[in-house]
Amino acid sequence: MSSNSKKVCILGASGYTGGELLRLLANHPGVEVVMATSREYVGKPVHYVHFNLRGIYRNLKFTDINLDAVSKNCDAVFLSLPHGVSLNYVPKILEMGILTIDLSADFRLKNPELYKMWYGFEHPYPDLLNKAVYGLPEIHRDELKNAKLIASPGCNATAGILSLLPLVKNNLIFLDKIVVDVKVGSSEAGSKPSIADHHPEREGCIRPYDADGHRHAAEVEQELSLVVGKSVSISMVPHAVGSVRGALASSHAWLTQNIDDVEMLKYYVATYKNEPFIRIVYKVPPGYPDPKYVVGSNYADIGFAIEKRIGRVTSFAAIDNLVKGAAGQAIQAFNIAMGFEETAGLLIVPPKPV
Amino acid sequence: MSSNSKKVCILGASGYTGGELLRLLANHPGVEVVMATSREYVGKPVHYVHFNLRGIYRNLKFTDINLDAVSKNCDAVFLSLPHGVSLNYVPKILEMGILTIDLSADFRLKNPELYKMWYGFEHPYPDLLNKAVYGLPEIHRDELKNAKLIASPGCNATAGILSLLPLVKNNLIFLDKIVVDVKVGSSEAGSKPSIADHHPEREGCIRPYDADGHRHAAEVEQELSLVVGKSVSISMVPHAVGSVRGALASSHAWLTQNIDDVEMLKYYVATYKNEPFIRIVYKVPPGYPDPKYVVGSNYADIGFAIEKRIGRVTSFAAIDNLVKGAAGQAIQAFNIAMGFEETAGLLIVPPKPV
Amino acid sequence: MSSNSKKVCILGASGYTGGELLRLLANHPGVEVVMATSREYVGKPVHYVHFNLRGIYRNLKFTDINLDAVSKNCDAVFLSLPHGVSLNYVPKILEMGILTIDLSADFRLKNPELYKMWYGFEHPYPDLLNKAVYGLPEIHRDELKNAKLIASPGCNATAGILSLLPLVKNNLIFLDKIVVDVKVGSSEAGSKPSIADHHPEREGCIRPYDADGHRHAAEVEQELSLVVGKSVSISMVPHAVGSVRGALASSHAWLTQNIDDVEMLKYYVATYKNEPFIRIVYKVPPGYPDPKYVVGSNYADIGFAIEKRIGRVTSFAAIDNLVKGAAGQAIQAFNIAMGFEETAGLLIVPPKPV
Amino acid sequence: MSSNSKKVCILGASGYTGGELLRLLANHPGVEVVMATSREYVGKPVHYVHFNLRGIYRNLKFTDINLDAVSKNCDAVFLSLPHGVSLNYVPKILEMGILTIDLSADFRLKNPELYKMWYGFEHPYPDLLNKAVYGLPEIHRDELKNAKLIASPGCNATAGILSLLPLVKNNLIFLDKIVVDVKVGSSEAGSKPSIADHHPEREGCIRPYDADGHRHAAEVEQELSLVVGKSVSISMVPHAVGSVRGALASSHAWLTQNIDDVEMLKYYVATYKNEPFIRIVYKVPPGYPDPKYVVGSNYADIGFAIEKRIGRVTSFAAIDNLVKGAAGQAIQAFNIAMGFEETAGLLIVPPKPV
Missing domain, CATH: 3.30.360.10 (Dihydrodipicolinate Reductase; domain 2)
Structure with missing residues (x-):
């Protein structure tokens, strides 16, 4: 890993989207994953859950969420947490000046009323909704270049x-x-x-x-x-x-x-x-x-x-709902925001038949 | 098999719909399958193709299509032949006065123009189209009671x-x-x-x-x-x-x-x-x-x-595309036309999970 | 349902084996299912869980286990409960003189030591082990004719x-x-x-x-x-x-x-x-x-x-692990013990393809 | 593609193993695929058959087998042809001094008698059998370094x-x-x-x-x-x-x-x-x-x-039968024989779930 690679944290790394972030970032030329959190699996190596990653991340273990550590060690944070949970962390990470990519729905909609209608809660940070960039490069590529908060689209x-x-x-x-x-x-x-x-x-x-x-x-x-x-x-x-x-x-x-x-x-x-x-x-x-x-x-x-x-x-x-529909698209937006090649880590050829 | 059971022929019995006719009729209280045709498998027992039927029809072997034998032995004929092939047999079987249930598309449409448009051929028996009853009991139950030619719906x-x-x-x-x-x-x-x-x-x-x-x-x-x-x-x-x-x-x-x-x-x-x-x-x-x-x-x-x-x-x-969408629905219509209980042979409870 | 049909109870009817007992007994000519228990789904119709049974059992709802009711209403009881749970009910039902078919492992092994070795518990009713007939008709057909307790084999x-x-x-x-x-x-x-x-x-x-x-x-x-x-x-x-x-x-x-x-x-x-x-x-x-x-x-x-x-x-x-490997075999043994045709309710032809 | 990349031909490129060679070599840092043959699909782009490769190989079309072209343009040839067909090409390609990796069974066995017993033919080139290296790096890594003919193992x-x-x-x-x-x-x-x-x-x-x-x-x-x-x-x-x-x-x-x-x-x-x-x-x-x-x-x-x-x-x-069991293992052996990093092109992380 080169010394100027970007340090990345994944909050909520034991689910499928978290696993896909780990899979794709393993081959990203400019990224080092320094933190992967999971309340349930603290202390276990990531391959304890993601059997496919056996032998890939030799020393990465799940930890609890620790925002202090995030603040000190991370250049970017991917949040792969449930809807309604992400929004508790996003404002704090933004304040640290760290690029924040949220894969939940919590910042996708501009109109706070829609959160009541579709998700059943009052959005606590309506002002942040307009600061978030909807992370679909095919529509928002230019805005993504300067994004601080990326709301990654649903699949x-x-x-x-x-x-x-x-x-x-x-x-x-x-x-x-x-x-x-x-x-x-x-x-x-x-x-x-x-x-x-x-x-x-x-x-x-x-x-x-x-x-x-x-x-x-x-x-x-x-x-x-x-x-x-x-x-x-x-x-x-x-x-x-x-x-x-x-x-x-x-x-x-x-x-x-x-x-x-x-x-x-x-x-x-x-x-x-x-x-x-x-x-x-x-x-x-x-x-x-x-x-x-x-x-x-x-x-x-x-x-x-x-x-x-x-x-x-x-x-x-x-x-692929977990790639272009989740982890891959989030990395594509991250690449744009970070100034990497947009395709870095993502030039995977799908297998056939599978 | 009771002596007054109805004798049934299946033309085109080696495909999936033919196989389902055989499966369902095996438990029909008033039917005996006396002929099952398949050009490809002449002489083979039906379980040679339909492995599920091993031990069910002990003496039934595939034969070639033989309209003479149909004429002598059958009370009803199910045709499970490709579109465009059925129509070569249907008029002859009808002339024998035998109840004809065609599972192909050949007699489903009333307007002969539609055969050109959707199937790419000129229908050779446009007059028969209006004699056929579209075999959906939920719409045509009454007409089915007197049907001679039943055009069984597509799935x-x-x-x-x-x-x-x-x-x-x-x-x-x-x-x-x-x-x-x-x-x-x-x-x-x-x-x-x-x-x-x-x-x-x-x-x-x-x-x-x-x-x-x-x-x-x-x-x-x-x-x-x-x-x-x-x-x-x-x-x-x-x-x-x-x-x-x-x-x-x-x-x-x-x-x-x-x-x-x-x-x-x-x-x-x-x-x-x-x-x-x-x-x-x-x-x-x-x-x-x-x-x-x-x-x-x-x-x-x-x-x-x-x-x-x-x-x-x-x-x-x-x-189930092969049952209510094909063989089962054909038997339901046959039951109505023959005067059987409409549900005869069809009271199968689906398994779960499967 | 004829007046002299046998009344059957199923203890543990919301699992897959219970569902299969319900499916198969629905077409049994000599059986009426009078009780189906499920702690979790008390009061719900059986098709609330077994979607396949919609419209089949119109009035059967899950109840709690009630041995009094068993005693009054049942000619035979199928237990489709977890290993180690069945054995709490079997002796009581046997005492009522009711034919008992246990689909768990609790009475399959003759040697009580094997329960320690393979299942990790001391068997509380070692004397019953030799009274149970292992419900595989291909080996124990004659003993099944007089069985009071049938231990139905594992799949x-x-x-x-x-x-x-x-x-x-x-x-x-x-x-x-x-x-x-x-x-x-x-x-x-x-x-x-x-x-x-x-x-x-x-x-x-x-x-x-x-x-x-x-x-x-x-x-x-x-x-x-x-x-x-x-x-x-x-x-x-x-x-x-x-x-x-x-x-x-x-x-x-x-x-x-x-x-x-x-x-x-x-x-x-x-x-x-x-x-x-x-x-x-x-x-x-x-x-x-x-x-x-x-x-x-x-x-x-x-x-x-x-x-x-x-x-x-x-x-x-x-x-089929749920039929010959569970519910079907249990009914086959029940038929033998009850004096029904051995194949009653079981002459289902498998579909193909599925 | 760097000017000193190795030029590779795939004979029999329209099957699954051929497709996997194309998928894996697309990301190989030192390889250019210059020829992909398929009798059936001559003139069609490779993604005509391998839908996954849409947009990956922009100008690669299937051709007929042409050994002259092989001789002029290739540093290595992968043969992904049926058993009994490969052996018609292997000796000629070897004579050209081109590294030959045969994915069929034609050169895997040392004892020519075994071809009669297991494959039903008399091997026409028994002398070549001992020159072939069985392409399992875990056993034959050292011999693979100097191999001219690699017989890639069955899955x-x-x-x-x-x-x-x-x-x-x-x-x-x-x-x-x-x-x-x-x-x-x-x-x-x-x-x-x-x-x-x-x-x-x-x-x-x-x-x-x-x-x-x-x-x-x-x-x-x-x-x-x-x-x-x-x-x-x-x-x-x-x-x-x-x-x-x-x-x-x-x-x-x-x-x-x-x-x-x-x-x-x-x-x-x-x-x-x-x-x-x-x-x-x-x-x-x-x-x-x-x-x-x-x-x-x-x-x-x-x-x-x-x-x-x-x-x-x-x-x-x-x-994966098509990777370590076929195309991937063949490339691993090719890497060893060619002096590439053994893992070149092969560090793909499997996805989960899939």
Whole structure:
């Protein structure tokens, strides 16, 4: 590790997102992970929980959260804590002048009212909401360069936004009748066991949840409304499926104009042509994006289909929910904020088949 | 087997639907399977292909199709042949005065033009289309009693229609902006190996297909338009997922009126309260229908979710694509036409977990 | 339900084995389930937990255990309680003169010392151990006819014993060097969530457990030693795999004599030719037993392979761990003890594919 | 790409092993892939087949095999062709003085008689068999430094050898009664569709194959006999399971001496302590090696269990069959032969969960 590498802390390192931060940062050329916290596993080596990391981090053990130590040793902090917990730490870390990347929802929404509506609590730091930069480089790259607080997007929100961006931005669809039908693997539910995600119950399931309104819709509405300068309504309907990794957003919308595939493709290419992690899938096998082929990587595969006789378009975004949907995207934003190559540590090629 | 049991032939008995007909008819109290055809496996016992049937049909071997033998030995014929092949046999079997249940798409659509549009061929027997009864008991029970030719519905179509029936029939949704987002297991693709369904490629996938227009939309449009007496437009977007059995239709639509969950439930109950195979899932675990809990059975689990702030409703139907979506539904229609108890041979309780 | 049907209670009905008892007994022609207990779900309908049973048992709700009610209402009791809990109820139910079928390990072993060694407790009712009949009909059919207390076998033990019975009984293998390598789906671990069986951790795993000695070896040793009249040593090494249902025992042993496939087959046929639930797989597809093709059913598929150059034989038994490995086998033994047809309620044909 | 990078050709690049070579070499600091052949996909970009490689190799297209071009442009050739096909190319490439790494079985065995016995053909180049170096660095690292022809090991053989090496080398087990019970994911069967690996048939299966003798036993016997200087007999029994990646060898053997876990561990550590890709799993979660936690990586996780009362030891090796079992191991051997860092391109951290 070079002497001028950046020292990074991970608060909440024993969950799946924490584990992915550890996996990806292990190969980051400019980063040293100096702290990984977990109340439950204090004193255990990180591979005690993350079996994949056996032999990778030889001396890193879980500790309790200690903000003094953070203050002395860290150049940046990733918070991978539950919603409503992160916000207890973020203001203090910001005061230390340390780059703060929060992977929870606690600073994603600009409008504090939305926290009451979607998360059921009064936000205690409404002033910080506008200081936070929503960590989606495809929309906020410039602001991320000077960010002090990065609110890393939700996984379903990432897929929703990336699928709809070319359509909304170019006024190609009606903005009040959009359904984002999401299918997502079990790792999205986190590492804590539950009946719903117990293997016998989850394997092979196709199970809608939050079908009367999913909170990630709020992020998608916020970001797309911002982009187009008009109010966008999003109805998000997620479904638990039996894969482990990956989320697919199938965003169904109604076209404002007659447009064919070739023209549509141009809008997609124009939107994403300089993006290092967006890959457009157009009329080559397997036809449309499938999260299976981005597993473990920071890529988002994007595509679309038009049913002309009806005027319906569906735009697809396939991501690895733990990478582009969480840890990878957070590192991408961190790289931008820290002045690293945006792709540092993230040029992982997904395996196939997996 | 009682002496007055009905003698049944299965043309195309080596595929998955043929196998399910054999499985279900094995326990039918009034049926004897006297012929099971398969060009590829002539002379082999049925368990040579259907390993599950080992020891069940001790003397039944695959034969070639022989219409003379059909004519002499059969009271009813199930055709489980590819689209475009069935129609070569159906007219001849009908002429023999034998009850004909066709599980292909060849006689499902009333309008011959639609065969050109969706299936790419000119239908050679357009006059037979109106003689065929679409084999969905929930809509056509009375006509099935006198049916000579039953056109058994497609699996995605079955899920689509059953999910939307209460909404369309009661004018609760706009009829021109309906998206049926289907998720379906690999058995739907049939028993013939392909790259797309090779295990390493299919396992864990979430892969859209036919996203620019799926042919089962034609059946859904036909049946729902008939029910409501107005033109209904359906956009169907199917997705291959990594389970083996089961299809879930998530039918997204926009409400014509403000309606709450309790009122909506009444419409669902009213529509289905006398149906032996429809089960309504409403605010009990797991919350919404999941095909995992109907595997192997003829049940269709139906439910809905309303997002009031947006005026969107999603109606769900979960079926076993090979049972209520194919073999089971065909037997249900056969029972009605033959005068058996409608549920004969079909009272199978799905296992859990599976 | 006919007036002279037998009234059955299930103690511990909310787990997977309890659910399977409910599923199978729903179609039993001579049984009425009058009580299903679950401390956790008192007052809830059984389909609140067993979603598959929606609409099947319309009025059955979970209750607390109430031995008075058992005494008044039941002809037979199935106990599907944890090891060490069953034994608190069994003596009392026996005293009521009610047929008792215990699906735990509490009365499977004849030698009380083995409870200390394998289960870590002193057995409080050693005298009852010899009154219990080990509920494997393939060995103990005659004793089951007069049984009062049936100790239903463990799933891995069932697969182990059935695979080895033809070899041991006929002195075809050395009895001191037998390894039973078991692969088993996640339902075996029960319905209680755990990290090990959390979907993201369990899916796709191939994970040995109890590899330094699995307690089901004790049952296999007891039963096979009894059959052959010599001491048999069994080393059992189970592996968790990513399927939900099914267990395969691959029992590796060393031949005492040169024997070819055809001769060996005769021993298997001779052992099992009258067994209603044993199916022998010999040189037809898929080549060897696979639990995938017995899912949901009470069948055990049995086969073998000989490697002549080395003198090694492997005998395979594939079962559904929750059916022939638990609930189905318990009902089979109950049928024998009650004087029902042995196959009553159990003639379920497994679906394929599933 | 630096000007002095090594130019590499892959013959047979459209299969799974070819795809993995492409994935891993994409991140190799000293390699440029200049040719990737596939008869079936000539002219198509590599991501036409390997969807994961979209955007990775921007200009690499499949070509036909052209040995002239190989001769002019390549420093090394990887052959990922079927058994019996590789041997037509290997002698010619060797004559060009180009480092040849053959991933087929064609040059793994020293004794030409074994090709008749296990592969059913007379080897046409018996003299080359002794010039080939068996590409397992853990045994042949020194010879690999000067190798011209590397015969890369089979995946089941790799797992078998690595699991048994500490036991055999130290005379801890009887050498005539060893059973290697292998469980392996579907990617091992290759990319060509088949009924056996059609998703509906393969998913959730636990299916023995080649149970009367698996050809990889020949490699294990050869290598272990060489190490210990005595004849070793191996009985290998592979099982297809429903995961996609990963192989676990559970090698069952009988101890020659009383030995406890701590002593045994010392032998394992002594054998592997300097190996960059061997990780020993000993009494930490999840207890024993599981291929789930090496997916996508070149690691082999090794562990053991002793059942003292019986004198049985089982040694486990978990690998990714396509990486340490194929492409990764081939690159590891190539690195040694070429003088690269042995781990170049291979320091991939496996993701979890996946």
